Amino acid sequence: MNKLPFFIANAVMLSAGYTATVQADDAALLKQGEYISRLGDCSACHSIPGKPAFSGGLAIDSNLGTIYSTNITPDKEQGIGNYSEQQFSDAVRKGVLPDGKRLYPAMPYPDYAKISDEDMHALYTWFMKGVQPSAEKPPKTDLSFPFSQRWGMRFWNWAFVSDKPFQPIGGATAEVNRGAYLVESLGHCGSCHTPRGLGMNEKALDSRDATFLSGGNLNGWEVPSLRGLPRWTGQETVDYLAKGRNDKAAVGGEMTSVVEHSTSYMTDSDLKAITAYLKFIGGNPPAPAVDxxxxxxxxxxxxxxxxxxxxxxxxxxxxxxxxxxxxxxxxxxxxxxxxxxxxxxxxxxxxxxxxxxxxxxxxxxxxxxxxxxxxxxxxxxxxxxxxxxxxxxxxxxxxxxxxxxxxxxxxxxxxxxxx
The missing domain is CATH 1.10.760.10 (Cytochrome c-like domain)
Incomplete structure (x- = not known):
């Protein structure tokens, strides 16, 4: 009996099985990367109605002037299609582009610096393989002098940005630490809910400082403190993030976009983890009694x-x-x-x-x-x-x-x- 065809047949089946496994793993990684992009709320700034997803062009008002979001599709001319994974990570976590150009912190890289390597890998894979390339060219950010001198961001980063990875809270539960990771890194909640210093920097980047998430002001809106959320139950917080409403309040202002593009896509376990963390850090007095x-x-x-x-x-x-x-x-x-x-x-x-x-x-x-x-x-x-x-x-x-x-x-x- 000629056994060669048998070995060939087995080799083909083994190869097919390996390919199926690789494809399944790739699919799982893409699914994780898409979820990470939701946690990071990438769509809110890099997608606008009537344009391809993630092709940029959103006008972001800042104290420096108008900053336009960039094209982050895998297009090789207008997007990030030529980025290596390390270059992608440097842009997201450090605000540094492959050519050395510095991003403005309208891109919340001071918070994204804490994104884990695992999540960064999944995010990169999804943007390169799961997002449709677009040659859309968004408007160019052109700030007045001296803010147009991006090299100056090197000193701003030195003064206000930390490259330390996420630090779990000692003695806290796994759920609280999961919430801390989401809030402090991908969720970049501090970029709106933490007061800003004279350099327009977030005064704190994690809960070790009592000013973290203690409230601020954004585009004429007073942004509330998130520390403890004493007026809401845990379920009311989960409902607000998942639905944009609870039995006491409804979203407004910038938070509407956050719920629409990000928190409403989060798993129940992640929403509960965020709630557990916000309750854990406390810091606000209970609401006054009803008169x-x-x-x-x-x-x-x-x-x-x-x-x-x-x-x-x-x-x-x-x-x-x-x-x-x-x-x-x-x-x-x-x-x-x-x-x-x-x-x-x-x-x-x-x-x-x-x-x-x-x-x-x-x-x-x-x-x-x-x-x-x-x-x-x-x-x-x-x-x-x-x-x-x-x-x-x-x-x-x-x-x-x-x-x-x-x-x-x-x-x-x-x-x-x-x-």
Whole structure:
């Protein structure tokens, strides 16, 4: 019997089995890389409506001027198709391009520096093999002098960026440390929720410093502290990140994009890990007790609808149908106004912005319905908005400062400049 065909047949089968295994491993790596890209929220900055995914072109407002996101598809001319894995890692984690050019920290590489080698490998594989190349050429970032001198970023990085890998929290559970890794690295939550220094740097990059995630200001919105989240239960935090809404609040401003492109795609275990970490670091006092007498007084006056102030009348005419005389809204549908963070913020810019421009909750897998609040810029004057915002900030058990028409005018001008 000629055994050669038998050996050949076995060799072919073994080869086919090996190829299938390699392809399966590659598929798993691509799936992991796509998930890592969601954790890093790459799409939010590098994809814009009407253009190929990840082809860049998003205009990012900064204190330095307008910065445009780049094409990060594997196109060899306009994108990153010629990058080696090390060059890709240096761009993401160090803000250094293959030609030595320095990125501006609108790209959150100070946070991405903590991305693990394993996750970086998966991310690189997915961008090179899982993303469609595009020759789209985004606008070029052209800042005025001296910010146009990118070589100066070398000194900024030396002063404000650490190249240390992620450091687990000693004594914390595996779940808390998973949350810490996600928040401090890929999630780059500190880039918005940590206050900035004189050099426009994040004042802290991890929870060892009490300023980390203690709040800040972004494009005229007061960004709340995430430390402890004392007003929300763990499930309310998970719901907010997964759905863009919970029984108390709904997303607005920049956070809408974060939920739409990133956190709504996270696994339940990762959402719970983030929540566990934020609860673990603590740092915020519990919410003040509800002033039941003040709440009842506001409810009764709005219900009677007599001898109303201008702000109270405007509230009934424009807001009462959804947020009700109780100021509690509808759980999971219309956000609560009594004791809401955006309402009681020291800077009322976020509230004013929402009244003028409205807001729309994103459609997510776990909450596909899209709920929108109309903007009232066309029907309310600056003085009207000031009176309405003042009532909301001082009605029920809210005790925030009054709002001036001048402050409303500034927000309105800012919105018009972006039209």
């Amino acid at each position: 039941e007498k003040a709440v009842t007084a506001t409810e009764n006056k709005l219900t009677a609808a007599k001898n109303l102030s201008t702000g109270e009348r405007l509230y009934l005419d424009n807001c009462g149908a959804c947020h009700f005389v109780t100021g509690k809204g509808a759980p999971g549908v219309f956000p609560q106004l009594d004791q809401a963070t955006i309402v009681n913020a020291d800077d009322p810019g976020g509230l004013i912005h929402t009244i003028l421009a409205g807001a729309q909750q994103p459609s997510t897998a776990k909450a596909p319905s899209t709920l929108a609040m109309p903007g009232f810029a066309s029907r309310l004057s600056d003085e009207d908005v000031a009176q309405l915002a003042t009532f909301i900030r001082q009605g029920w058990s809210n005790k925030a400062a009054a709002v001036s028409a001048d402050r409303v005018e500034k927000v309105r001008k800012s919105l018009k400049s972006k039209e």
